[in-house]
Amino acid sequence: MATPDDDYDTPWKNAVLRYFPEFMAFYFPQAHAAIDWSRPHVFLDQELAQLVRDGELGRRRLDKLVRLATLAGGEQWVLLHLEVQGRRENAFAERIFCYNYRVYDRYRRPVASLVVLADRGACWRPSSFSYKLFGCRMGIDFPVVKLMDYAGRIEPLLDDPNPFALLTAAHLLTRQTKGLAHRRRMAKWRLTKLLYQRQWDRQRIIDLYSVIDWLMRLPPEMEARLWQGIVQMERRKLMPYLTYGERLGRKMGLEQGLREGFMEGRQEGQQLLLSQQLNKRFGPLPAALAERLAQADSEQLTGWAMALLDAASLDEVFGSK
Structure with a gap:
């Protein structure tokens, strides 16, 4: 079973912005x-x-x-x-x-x-x-750092406390499992469990999982299976870090996640999720738009959520009126 096309560049940008000192400490x-x-x-x-x-x-x-x-x-x-x-x-x-x-x-x-x-x-x-x-x-x-130079050092990378060691391992494992969906799912699951074992704050775990999730893309059925494991692990550990709202905040995984979440029929959850994403992207919503959001049905919410993927303004999400 083939894995989706991989994207190796985009995820690094957000990680570097948030954890620039750690990036420099690890690579330079x-x-x-x-x-x-x-x-x-x-x-x-x-x-x-x-x-x-x-x-x-x-x-x-x-x-x-x-x-x-x-x-x-x-x-x-x-x-x-x-x-x-x-x-x-x-x-x-x-x-x-x-x-x-x-x-x-x-x-x-x-x-x-x-x-x-x-x-x-x-x-x-x-x-x-x-x-x-x-x-x-x-x-x-x-100066040049070559990520492939770490290819024979996956285990030391997984033991290294620097977050960019973990992301380097994720990058290499993504390369190594291209076209091997089952092996990638196992590698992604291992990296996810390591995140939960680290004594990191919630935001850091969310940020790093976002990069791992973006890098190590899986077929939908395997992604769903992995997500079920994450939910069960959170319940056992009472550590609700990787919520649907956080996971769906990325463009690459948003469409699939919206379909999964919206099919559950929880309209209030749809409204809350979309409101959170709009606030994060454009700031607090004007009162009129917040009211439209509160009164919208599931079909409207889904349409706005899809528009949010590429929108540059609130007008492009809700229409110009």
């Missing part, structure tokens, strides 16, 4: 040791988007640009390219060079480009770009 410990974590770090997504629009770089884009302070004093702009090549790209190193220079040209501050390679190959390791002309040399060397 030398840089982590040089950062002053007592001072805030700021993700500059809007500034980054402007930089890319201004440059003639086509679809090239940075994933994250972070402003932070170093223990040596001053500020350092760190460029993290985390979309991180799920596949080989011939011009990748040149692209890192272009990004690095454009950030420096804009801010005139030191820039560090840090790269994680999540592709399947073992030999592709771009870590520099340079050229020479008339005695002039221009170029960049940048």
Whole structure:
């Protein structure tokens, strides 16, 4: 039985945003040791988007640009390219060079480009770009982490307390079980049980399970079986972490989950779930929309929930009226 197509890039973004210090500690410990974590770090997504629009770089884009302070004093702009090549790209190193220079040209501050390679190959390791002309040399060397290097260390990863060790294991197990749905279900179940065994707060467990769930996609019938096991485990441990509302908050799994939850006929649950998702996406609902939500039937709620998947505003969910 085949597994659904895998998505290796998107889930990492939210995890990095929420747990950036842990990300740096696991993948780039030398840089982590040089950062002053007592001072805030700021993700500059809007500034980054402007930089890319201004440059003639086509679809090239940075994933994250972070402003932070170093223990040596001053500020350092760190460029993290985390979309991180799920596949080989011939011009990748040149692209890192272009990004690095454009950030420096804009801010005139030191820039560090840090790269994680999540592709399947073992030999592709771009870590520099340079050229020479008339005695002039221009170029960049940048640190690279290759996730495939951890492939023989799954068990140590599962014992490591850093959350990105667990996510690295999830990524590798996703690669290893492509097309092997039963093995993937067993691996996903093991990772889920490990989450419950860690002495982490509820939000961290929810966040990390979201990434694991997104990475390790299963056929619907196996997903339902796994979910039944999670519900039973929560009941035994009295630890209701991974609720339907939390699980359905992700776009990739929302449609299937809505069908499963809505088929139970619990209209109040439908209203509560949709209200939570709308509040999280767009902020508190205006009174008029909250009233419409309270009076809607199951069919209306389902339609709005489906519209929420791609909506950029409340108008696109409820209609312009």
